[in-house]
Amino acid sequence: MNAQDTSVSPQDGGTPELRPGGSAQQIESWLVQRIATLMQRSAQEIDVKVPLTRYGLDSVEAVTLSGDLEDLLERRLASTLVWDYPTISQLAQHLGQAAAQGNPNVITNRVRVEPRTTSAAPSFADDDDVKNNSRRLRLLDVPGVGNPYFRRCEGINGDRAVIGQREVVNFASYNYLGLSGHPDVSAAAKDAIDRYGTSVSASRLISGERPVHVELEAALAKLVGAEDALVYVGGHATNVTTLGHMFGPQDLIVYDELIHDSVLGGAELSGATRLPFRHQDLAGLDALLTRRRGDHANVLIVVEGVYSADGDVPDLAALVALKKRHRAFLMVDEAHSLGVLGKTGRGVGEHFGVDGRDVDLWMGTLSKSLASCGGYIAGSRKLVEYLRYTSPGFIYSVGMPPSNAAAALAAIQVMQREPERVTRLHERVKLFLSLAREHGLDTGTSSGSGVVPVIVGDTLQAIRLSGILMDQGINVAPMIYPAVANDGARLRFFISSLHTEEQIRHTLETVARELGRLKRDFSGSFEVMTLKASPDEHPNMTLAREGFDGFVTLDLPALSRQLAPDVVYHFPGRSPLAGAHKGKDAVLDFFVNAFRYTVGTLNVRLKELLADANHAVLYWSNTAHLPGTDLRLSADICEVLTLKDGKVVEAHWFVDNQRAFDEFVTQGARFIEAHEAAIGGTR
Amino acid sequence: MNALQSQVEVARRSLEALAGADAATLSGYLDDASVFRFRGDVPLAGEHKGPEHVGRFVRDFAALLSSRGARLEVAHVVPGPEHVYARFRVTAPASPGRAPVELGGCLMTRVREGHILESSLLLDDAYAFQRDLG
CATH class of the missing domain: 3.10.450.50 (Nuclear Transport Factor 2; Chain: A,)
Incomplete structure (x- = not known):
């Protein structure tokens, strides 16, 4: 390095520091040292002409490397960078060349901000994101179908629904056990309103605490086998506030790549290092933790009890063993597994026979099987005590409305009193899956949960199929890019214990027939x-x-x-x-x-x-x-x-x-x- | 001359040959299985296969230009590992009862080892081509 070099300098004798504008040579030096450190080798062992994958660089580390380069060079880089330029030499040449040309085409300065140039008052209508959203909405009105979202539904959202004054068979509801609309659940909510009003009118910390909150939390904790629980007014907010509050920049949060948006939001809020692992790839997770565990104070693994786009279930017993081996925390989001998995509906823990205390953070929602609204965290007494006094989404929020708390509590009681509901749900799911497969429908990796996708592939075909089914009296929502991969558009069926065998048979016959027709008529799909x-x-x-x-x-x-x-x-x-x-x-x-x-x-x-x-x-x-x-x-x-x-x-x-x-x-x-x-x- | 420069040269000379009815020069670059595509509802449209048919197309195309006194000029060439893109302009002055000609197009040529395997001619205004040169 000569005296003119200001873009790179030794950092404590280890990895040289890299700055914006670094030359190809400087970038190469940085990469050599970085790979050597990452792979626990000496710099002399690193050959710049050898593909990085030969050093055992996995996909997660490759993405991290791209992210680090982005930060240091202050440029936006293609996410496929390390695959596109597989050797250190090629990668450094590419980055250095682009910088030398002063052409940030690929490599766009991340911090460049274009100031507003008009003198008019700012309006959200002029915002690029707002305008782009409007443009996309125009595409949702597929000919002959109309917009499949925000369909207005009258009455109870169960195995049937009333949409546009017409009763349809309904597969677009989280009402897995048919408890929303159950007379005992409705009566409990009404009784709570009569007793406490429609709002607790304060944070629970101040004067919003009601006996029904405490009873619900005790019931939830018992249900999942934890010592205590705390309920929040929103499911999404439960994850955001808990992760954002519990973890910090010194920590690592690793999560399944298909994890829910709320986990991503909470992890980002926390400032922790975030790394996804390939969906359900526990061997990959193990390898990742082996390499990275030592770099962080706390490590959290986050998975879902049932993945809501695919309906598959993680191997919780293996995850518990893995988290113990790596001295990590384990969080399980049970939004779609509580009330669904396990012989009595106690969730993925019961399904695998796992001791509830082996999961550090049980998270769940009250809006699905439990027929209410909100979320919960269950875990050790000390954890819940800490959250009860410090969690921002709890202490700075109004307490859960009494009617919601009472409904969820009553739903737990009905579920335990009528275990045949869970049994029937399992039977219906089994029937749905076996018939779907008999009809040759692609149900992906769905494995016995209440969520069964029928994968169509093409986005517009999925939207179109949803519309055709609605015309034929079947309500099922499409799930499209970017929620799933561009070629992974699907109809997502939520199965309920209320569904009859006849409804399921009729639906699958109709889906198979109409999907076959669509594929014939629209052979030129996108x-x-x-x-x-x-x-x-x-x-x-x-x-x-x-x-x-x-x-x-x-x-x-x-x-x-x-x-x-x-x-x-x-x-x-x-x-x-x-x-x-x-x-x-x-x-x-x-x-x-x-x-x-x-x-x-x-x-x-x-x-x-x-x-x-x-x-x-x-x-x-x-x-x-x-x-x-x-x-x-x-x-x-x-x-x-x-x-x-x-x-x-x-x-x-x-x-x-x-x-x-x-x-x-x-x-x-x-x-x-x-x-x-x-x-x-x-x- | 490196491979890319050679490709640029092939593309440029092909277009010049196209403009000048120089079928002989173009034939020297053609592979026996060469295909020249000019699609659409325009004069001379079609898929011209082999040196003989491509040569005929070149002569007819040049005749079309010359009948109107039009000039074809290469404006920009971008080479790639297999294809070469060449953009051109066709212009002709106004003549009695006829407006001036002003249209553009591009030629995508697939070249391997100095030989043209296939070419596609695309226009920026097929309607003007037919109206002014058809």
């Missing part, structure tokens, strides 16, 4: 094949690749970030997409319309990606079939991006089969706009 990154690709190529991925998944925030404010997109031809689209908003609208007018039926295959210092060129093929017509499309598109300061300033599109393309898009636009006018008239 699919994407993209080119893989090459180790030495130009940074502009990476930018174009990320933009293309954003385009085909309609990731509007990602696209927003790539566009210069005064960007212009030139689209040829005479379709409703044609013209010069000027400015970021117009271009984002163009993306949304391109998606809408092709009615989501495109097959897209990226064939080539080229770049030079100021341009990127994408070349892809499209095939599509307009639903309900004989109109088919086959066209190639070449898109040329002009780039400046890491942003797209101009784009020119060329279409090789212009008239056919225009005809398809024009018909698609008519189709969708007629549909929107029709549903607009009914609102």
Whole structure:
């Protein structure tokens, strides 16, 4: 290192310190030392030409490494960085080259803030996220289906529901045991209102404590085999406030990659180091803890009792053994397992015969099997005492309404008094799974919980299938990207003990028939094949690749970030997409319309990606079939991006089969706009 | 000349040959199984396979340009490991009763070891191409 080098300096004789603007050589030195430390080897053993995976770098460590580089270089890096540039040498060259070019295309300065330039008062309507949300909402109104969300439901949400004044068979309710609507539960809630009013009108710490709270907490603790419990007014808030409060920057929180959003939020709030492990990969978790346990004061493992998108169950007994071996805490989120798993509904602990005291933090919700609203933490007496006096989401919040506490308490009592409800739920789940598999439906990894997905794959097909089923008297909600992977869209069936065998048989026959029909009619469903990154690709190529991925998944925030404010997109031809689209908003609208007018039926295959210092060129093929017509499309598109300061300033599109393309898009636009006018008239 | 420079050269000369009806030069670059695609509802559209048919397309395309006094100029070339993108402009002055021609397009060419395996010609205004050159 020469005297001019200010971007790297030794840090206590260990890993050199890396700063923004570091050269390829400086980055390489830092990487060598970092990998050596991580893998417990000497720096001399690290060969910069050898793929990092040969040193045993796993996916979690690779992501951590990318994150550390982002922080040190103060740039945004592709999440696939370590796979795209597999050796230290390639990675350092890539990062150093991009920095030397002063071109933050791939590598966008994370801390750059664009100040508002207008003098008008700020409005949320001008916010990019707000605008992008509105754009996405327009896509939810799928022709012939309408928006599948926020359907208004009258009456009790059980095995049946009344939607739009019509009774339908219902698979969109958490009412696993049919206790919401049970006369004893309703009576308990009403009685509590008569006795205590509709609100406790204070934090429990002050004057909001009622006997029913204490009784409920004792019942919950007993149910899961813990010493004590504490209830919170919201399930999501329970995780956020507990994790945010209990853990700090010196700690490590490791969690299954499919963990609920509330855990992610709480872990982020805590400031702890956060590492996901592959879904249900306990061997990977073990290896991770072996390497990382020693770096942190406390380590928490977080899993769910039942994963709510897939309906599968973790091996709790193995997790307990693992947490003991690594001196870690274990937290289990029982939102979808309490009342569902175990012979008497006591949850995943009963299911595996695990001693309740072996789990440090039992978390659950009161809104599912327990027919109420809120969440709880159960654990040792000392833990609960600490939370009772210090947990911000508890002490700074009003206490749980008496009616909710009484309903949950009554639900526990009914569940224990009528164990046949749990038994019947198990039977119904077993029937649903076996019939679904007989019909050839893909139920993923669902394994006997109350959640059974039917995986459709394509987002719009899932939304469409949900709409068709609703027309046929079956209510089931679609689950789509980004809640699940882009090709993992599904219908999520929540099974209840109230469902009859006949309802289940009829539903699965209908699903199988209609899904088969959909797959025949919509053979050109939206699919994407993209080119893989090459180790030495130009940074502009990476930018174009990320933009293309954003385009085909309609990731509007990602696209927003790539566009210069005064960007212009030139689209040829005479379709409703044609013209010069000027400015970021117009271009984002163009993306949304391109998606809408092709009615989501495109097959897209990226064939080539080229770049030079100021341009990127994408070349892809499209095939599509307009639903309900004989109109088919086959066209190639070449898109040329002009780039400046890491942003797209101009784009020119060329279409090789212009008239056919225009005809398809024009018909698609008519189709969708007629549909929107029709549903607009009914609102 | 490195591989990429060679690819750029092949793409540039192909376009120049296209503009100048120089089928002989272009033929020198063509693989026996070369395919030249020009799709859509426009004059000369089709999938032209093999040196003979590609050569005929080149002559016809150049004749189309020259009948209108149009010039084709290479504006920008971006090479890649397999494909080369070349953007061009076609212009022609106004003539009695006819407006000037001003349109653009690009040629995506797949080149391997100095030989063209396939090319696709794409336009930014197929309607103007037909109206002004058809």
